[in-house]
Amino acid sequence: MLLQLDFTIETPIYRQIHDQIVLGIASGKLSVGEKLPTVRALAIETGVNVMTVNKAYQFLKSEGHISTDRRGGTVIAGGKSVTTADKVLGELRLPAASAKLSGMSSDEWLDICIKAYKCEEENNNDAT
Amino acid sequence: MLLQLDFTIETPIYRQIHDQIVLGIASGKLSVGEKLPTVRALAIETGVNVMTVNKAYQFLKSEGHISTDRRGGTVIAGGKSVTTADKVLGELRLPAASAKLSGMSSDEWLDICIKAYKCEEENNNDAT
Amino acid sequence: MLLQLDFTIETPIYRQIHDQIVLGIASGKLSVGEKLPTVRALAIETGVNVMTVNKAYQFLKSEGHISTDRRGGTVIAGGKSVTTADKVLGELRLPAASAKLSGMSSDEWLDICIKAYKCEEENNNDAT
Amino acid sequence: MLLQLDFTIETPIYRQIHDQIVLGIASGKLSVGEKLPTVRALAIETGVNVMTVNKAYQFLKSEGHISTDRRGGTVIAGGKSVTTADKVLGELRLPAASAKLSGMSSDEWLDICIKAYKCEEENNNDAT
DNA sequence: GTGGTCTAGACCACG
DNA sequence: GTGGTCTAGACCACC
Numbered sequence: 059m060l061l062q063l064d065f066t067i068e069t070p071i072y073r074q075i076h077d078q079i080v081l082g083i084a085s086g087k088l089s090v091g092e093k094l095p096t097v098r099a100l101a102i103e104t105g106v107n108v109m110t111v112n113k114a115y116q117f118l119k120s121e122g123h124i125s126t127d128r129r130g131g132t133v134i135a136g137g138k139s140v141t142t143a144d145k146v147l148g149e150l151r152l153p154a155a156s157a158k159l160s161g162m163s164s165d166e167w168l169d170i171c172i173k174a175y176k177c178e179e180e181n182n183n184d185a186t
Numbered sequence: 187m188l189l190q191l192d193f194t195i196e197t198p199i200y201r202q203i204h205d206q207i208v209l210g211i212a213s214g215k216l217s218v219g220e221k222l223p224t225v226r227a228l229a230i231e232t233g234v235n236v237m238t239v240n241k242a243y244q245f246l247k248s249e250g251h252i253s254t255d256r257r258g259g260t261v262i263a264g265g266k267s268v269t270t271a272d273k274v275l276g277e278l279r280l281p282a283a284s285a286k287l288s289g290m291s292s293d294e295w296l297d298i299c300i301k302a303y304k305c306e307e308e309n310n311n312d313a314t
Numbered sequence: 315m316l317l318q319l320d321f322t323i324e325t326p327i328y329r330q331i332h333d334q335i336v337l338g339i340a341s342g343k344l345s346v347g348e349k350l351p352t353v354r355a356l357a358i359e360t361g362v363n364v365m366t367v368n369k370a371y372q373f374l375k376s377e378g379h380i381s382t383d384r385r386g387g388t389v390i391a392g393g394k395s396v397t398t399a400d401k402v403l404g405e406l407r408l409p410a411a412s413a414k415l416s417g418m419s420s421d422e423w424l425d426i427c428i429k430a431y432k433c434e435e436e437n438n439n440d441a442t
Numbered sequence: 443m444l445l446q447l448d449f450t451i452e453t454p455i456y457r458q459i460h461d462q463i464v465l466g467i468a469s470g471k472l473s474v475g476e477k478l479p480t481v482r483a484l485a486i487e488t489g490v491n492v493m494t495v496n497k498a499y500q501f502l503k504s505e506g507h508i509s510t511d512r513r514g515g516t517v518i519a520g521g522k523s524v525t526t527a528d529k530v531l532g533e534l535r536l537p538a539a540s541a542k543l544s545g546m547s548s549d550e551w552l553d554i555c556i557k558a559y560k561c562e563e564e565n566n567n568d569a570t
Numbered sequence: 571g572t573g574g575t576c577t578a579g580a581c582c583a584c585g
Numbered sequence: 586g587t588g589g590t591c592t593a594g595a596c597c598a599c600c
Contacts, residue, residue, distance in 0.1 A: 068598085070575060077280055084283035096587065107577050112588075120376075123287070125450040129490070129585060130587060141288040143298055149281040150302035152205055153274055155212035157303070159251070160269040164303055170271055171299035174278035175285070175292055194381040196574095198599060234385070235600050324583085326590060333536055340539035352572065363592050368573080379543070385600060386572055397544035399554055405537040406558035408461055409530055411468035413559070415507070416525035420559055426527055427555035430534035431541070431548055452589095454584060491585050 059087055063104055071106055075114035080123060083134055085177070090136040094124060097132075189232055199234055203242035208251060211262055213305070218264040222252060225260075315343055319360055327362055331370035336379060339390055341433070346392040350380060353388075443471055445488055455490050459498035464507060467518055469561070474520040478508060481516075 059082055063074050082088040094100075097115060101108040115132060118124045125135040157167050189206050191199055210216040222228075225243060229236040243260065246252045253263040285295050317334050319327055338344040350356075353371060357364040371388060374380045381391040413423050443466055447458050466472040478484075481499060485492040499516065502508045509519040541551050 072575080080287070081279060081283050084286045098587080108588095109578095110576065113575090115588090126588075127449045128451075128455055128588090129449055132588090138289045139284070139287050141284045141290075143290070143294070146281055146285050146290070146295075147298050147302055147305075149284075150278070150299060151209060151305065153277045154299075154302040154305070155209050156267070156269045156277075157274050158212050159208070159267045161266045162269075162271075162274075164300075166271070167274075167303050168296065168299060170275050171278060171282075171296060172292075174275055174282040175295050177275075177279065177282070193383045193385055195384075199384055200599080238600060241599090328590080336543070337535060337539050340542045354572080364573095365593095366591065369590090371573090382573075384573090388573090394545045395540070395543050397540045397546075399546070399550070402537055402541050402546070402551075403554050403558055403561075405540075406534070406555060407465060407561065409533045410555075410558040410561070411465050412523070412525045412533075413530050414468050415464070415523045417522045418525075418527070418530075420556075422527070423530075423559050424552065424555060426531050427534060427538075427552060428548075430531055430538040431551050433531075433535065433538070456584080494585055497584090 061100075061104055063106070072110050072113040072117065075100075075104075075111060076117050079114070079118060083123060088134050090134050092134045094132045094134065189228075191232055191234070200238050200241040200245065203228075203232075203234075203239060204245050207242070207246060211251060216262050218262050220262045222260045222262070317356075317360055319362070328366050328369040328373065331356075331360075331367060332373045335370070335374060339379060344390050346390050348390045350388045350390065445484075447488055447490070456494045456497040456501065459484075459488075459490075459495060460501050463498070463502060467507060472518050474518050476518045478516045478518070 061075060061078050063071055065071070069077075079088065079094075088094075094115075095103065097108055097111045101111045104111070115124065115126075119126065122135055122137050122139045124132055126132045154167065157170070189203060191202050193199065197205075207216065207222075216222075222243075223231065225236055225239045229239045232239070243252065247254065250263055250265050250267045252260055254260050282295065285298070290298075315338055317331060319330050321327070325333075335344065335350075344350075350371075351359065353364055353367045357367045360367070371380065371382075375382065378391055378393050378395045380388055382388045410423065413426070443463075445459060445462050447455055449455065453461075463472065463478075472478075478499075479487065481492055481495045485495045488495070499508065503510065506519055506521050506523045508516055510516050538551065541554070
């Protein structure tokens with residue numbers, strides 16, 4: 059599990075770390091119970107500040123994606139995170155509108171949607 | 187077309203204005219050629235700074251969603267905006283992961299996707 | 315609303331700020347809609363770092379006690395925060411045990427409990 | 443008397459051990475003169491570091507809850523521990539404020555308080 | 571001016 | 586060694 063951070067885009071680094079770990083869990087690249095690097099280790103590995111990594115971890119923790127064992131490590135937590143259908147729908151409305159306005163048909167749209175879901179299953183070889 | 191702005195969430199106001207206008211176009215609530223309020227008018231109406239509205243308009247213009255008529259008005263442009271399948275896929279990956287991690291099945295996910303696309307067609311009576 | 319921070323005790327500063335604001339709201343010293351000082355202002359006023367105040371504010375925000383208006387200020391939010399009877403009971407068990415082991419009677423215990431609740435109503439003149 | 447430790451919460455492990463023993467004494471599950479396991483034994487049993495258990499025992503000893511017999515064992519001490527009404531009140535203020543802000547009435551609050559005190563008397567069948 | 575983000579470096583509680 | 590906390594100073598997005 060190697061993180062790919064882009065320091066030039068506007069997405070905050072802690073957000074990028076967070077997102078990639080969430081994607082990693084969803085795709086199975088990170089399995090439940092697996093140990094994550096320590097904040098310091100990941101900070102050195104990625105070349106960012108400890109507090110930045112810490113912020114990402116705190117974020118993930120508050121969502122229930124990871125949990126920190128007081129005896130030392132941080133691991134992927136198994137518990138389902140909380141997201142409602144309504145919240146997801148809200149996140150999808152703008153992409154759907156963009157797709158539509160760019161001339162995408164309903165089928166093309168659904169095709170991408172299927173890919174996005176499946177994509178988190180086995181083949182993540184072509185995407186970050 | 188009334189904008190509903192929330193000043194407490196993390197989404198920037200100019201982004202909210204932009205998004206709602208895009209959604210308005212996609213849903214047909216705003217039709218091609220329709221005149222938008224002036225920057226100043228919309229600023230007063232929504233209670234935000236003129237610069238904020240201006241930024242949203244600039245954004246929409248750069249995407250080709252609206253165009254400024256030399257004689258003064260700003261109208262909805264008809265041209266197709268530019269969005270690639272890859273870009274849409276990128277925007278969908280995180281929502282897809284969230285949905286999956288919250289225990290949503292493939293079918294439930296697609297159901298929401300269909301809704302998101304259809305939702306921008308006729309019945310916007312329950313949404314902003 | 316003046317904060318009294320103690321830099322010698324083990325309770326983190328951001329926690330002290332958080333707690334005193336919560337107590338302030340409960341006691342009515344801070345009313346709904348009232349404007350809080352900016353992070354910078356409070357940082358200067360109390361002599362701590364901006365990020366420390368920021369952390370306390372983030373904490374309060376996540377609990378729904380305050381909300382930040384993107385146009386500038388941070389205000390006391392009216393919405394009820396979420397705490398269950400079970401959670402409160404959990405927090406009370408240890409104090410109750412301590413009270414009991416120090417020889418306090420049931421009546422004395424309840425007397426203190428009543429005081430603790432009432433105390434957040436009008437007369438905060440003798441407590442921090 | 444089995445300890446239930448949670449390594450993922452923010453409460454330090456030594457604190458959890460301490461608290462549960464205090465609760466055990468208050469509830470009568472641990473009676474005066476009863477022998478506690480040795481530091482080493484409890485460390486193995488719970489899977490934590492010896493130093494951690496030791497710290498909890500030192501803490502309990504300093505409060506007068508337990509005492510070490512010269513011949514080797516550690517037993518529950520009978521003497522009253524020291525806690526003032528003011529100290530208890532201080533510990534109750536934040537929980538009281540939380541309860542209040544979550545919409546709890548004075549009666550509901552007192553109900554929980556009574557439960558917390560009574561709970562440490564006979565029926566600990568449902569609590570740790 | 572406001573909050574959000576990041577850095578480099580430090581100290582401490584915990585285990 | 587691990588994470589939690591704090592600092593001083595900085596840059597940036599937003600309004």
